[in-house]
Amino acid sequence: MSKLKKLLKASQNIIKEPSLLNHVLNENLVREQDHGQKYPNLKTLPQLSFHELLGQNLDLEVDLFVLDGGSLPTDIALLKALSQNKKSYFEIGTWRGESVWNVAKHIDDCYTLNLSKQEMLDFRWNPRYAELHGILSKKNPSIKHLESNTKTFDFKALNKKFDLVFIDGDHSYEMVKHDTEKVFQNLLHDESVVVWHDYAFNPEKVRYEVFKAILDAVPSELHKHLYHVENTMCAIFVKGDFKTKVFESPKTPDNLFQISIKQNSF
Numbered sequence: 001m002s003k004l005k006k007l008l009k010a011s012q013n014i015i016k017e018p019s020l021l022n023h024v025l026n027e028n029l030v031r032e033q034d035h036g037q038k039y040p041n042l043k044t045l046p047q048l049s050f051h052e053l054l055g056q057n058l059d060l061e062v063d064l065f066v067l068d069g070g071s072l073p074t075d076i077a078l079l080k081a082l083s084q085n086k087k088s089y090f091e092i093g094t095w096r097g098e099s100v101w102n103v104a105k106h107i108d109d110c111y112t113l114n115l116s117k118q119e120m121l122d123f124r125w126n127p128r129y130a131e132l133h134g135i136l137s138k139k140n141p142s143i144k145h146l147e148s149n150t151k152t153f154d155f156k157a158l159n160k161k162f163d164l165v166f167i168d169g170d171h172s173y174e175m176v177k178h179d180t181e182k183v184f185q186n187l188l189h190d191e192s193v194v195v196w197h198d199y200a201f202n203p204e205k206v207r208y209e210v211f212k213a214i215l216d217a218v219p220s221e222l223h224k225h226l227y228h229v230e231n232t233m234c235a236i237f238v239k240g241d242f243k244t245k246v247f248e249s250p251k252t253p254d255n256l257f258q259i260s261i262k263q264n265s266f
């Protein structure tokens with residue numbers, strides 16, 4: 001089909017169904033261009049290797065369901081490795097509870113915040129999806145499950161600072177920006193570490209909607225502490241003097257992960 005024919009067909013469809021325009025505007029390429037205009041010197045975050053961040057290579061086990069909406073083994077390994085020398089953890093976005101479950105193997109003081117089942121049903125989300133929330137994390141009675149929409153949750157009333165915070169709730173620009181602002185205003189002390197899931201669709205493809213929200217929410221004087229953890233979908237805010245790499249895609253691999261899989265019934 002010629003470009004002109006495609007343009008005509010697209011215009012006809014958009015006139016019939018104007019909400020189709022959102023698909024164009026939400027397209028990652030469009031968001032990337034938009035991002036590049038505001039942050040021409042920060043098109044991707046500098047990359048940190050696990051070894052540089054942790055002072056050693058990864059060597060740990062993670063529990064994962066390996067189902068839709070889940071994380072990469074390296075995403076969970078990042079949280080678990082970071083939690084080894086931390087005492088408190090706060091997370092936005094529980095879903096089945098895999099992230100907090102793994103962190104709680106090292107940290108006793110763990111909080112996870114999610115929409116209540118009723119609110120998910122009110123949004124007309126799949127009832128089975130609502131039902132399955134916390135199916136893993138609720139098996140650990142020491143994990144504190146908070147039920148609220150982050151839009152209305154009173155972060156200040158918690159009156160607590162956390163060593164490690166994981167932001168993994170609603171991934172729209174507005175909500176990542178909102179959640180990040182609330183976390184930075186209320187939950188951090190000088191040495192806190194913050195991890196965002198879905199900074200990237202995969203370790204080689206930045207998700208510009210989330211990236212821009214992070215940069216717009218984190219005070220600009222703190223941008224120098226933001227990195228992409230190599231081989232993960234995660235961005236991290238961490239203070240330290242690190243040697244970084246420039247993001248490249250396609251990437252010449254410099255890590256080979258050995259993953260041994262043991263299946264247990266649940």
Ligand SMILES: C[S@@+](CC[C@H](N)C(=O)[O-])C[C@H]1O[C@@H](n2cnc3c(N)ncnc32)[C@H](O)[C@@H]1O
Pocket residue numbers: 069070071091092093094095096097098099100113114115133148149150151168169170175
């Ligand atoms: C990607 S999942 C979290 C996955 C989990 N952190 C893990 O790695 O195992 C995102 C979760 O955010 C929750 N969520 C979405 N919007 C929210 C909001 N406004 N407030 C609180 N939770 C929200 C969803 O119900 C969903 O459980």
